[in-house]
Amino acid sequence: MTIQQIVEGAPSPLNETAKTWATWREAYADVQFPRGREVPGENQAFIVNTVVCTFRFFEVRGLSETMRIVIDGTPYDIRAIRPGLDRRDATIVECTTDQRR
Numbered sequence: 529m530t531i532q533q534i535v536e537g538a539p540s541p542l543n544e545t546a547k548t549w550a551t552w553r554e555a556y557a558d559v560q561f562p563r564g565r566e567v568p569g570e571n572q573a574f575i576v577n578t579v580v581c582t583f584r585f586f587e588v589r590g591l592s593e594t595m596r597i598v599i600d601g602t603p604y605d606i607r608a609i610r611p612g613l614d615r616r617d618a619t620i621v622e623c624t625t626d627q628r629r
Contacts, residue, residue, distance in 0.1 A: 530554055530598040552595060555588060557581040574626050579604055581621045588619050597623050
């Protein structure tokens with residue numbers, strides 16, 4: 529899977545800096561898809577999928593909630609980063625993605 533961070537790109541002709549996602553690191557994780565829910569919206573519904581990724585700590589040292597994780601082409605926003613309770617060398621990352629229906 530790919531972990532991405534926001535970087536500033538080249539300035540536009542109007543001298544505005546464009547922000548884009550760039551690969552921060554490729555890492556292996558144990559991925560679990562524990563839940564999903566449907567959130568009704570105005571004239572449409574949103575499907576919110578949550579995944580929990582367990583990484584080896586040293587692979588994601590420096591990870592922050594401003595980054596995102598891409599799994600099989602789907603970007604997931606990082607919502608929480610916490611240490612593994614049963615494994616001292618693990619980092620648990622909870623991520624969500626929103627899809628319109």
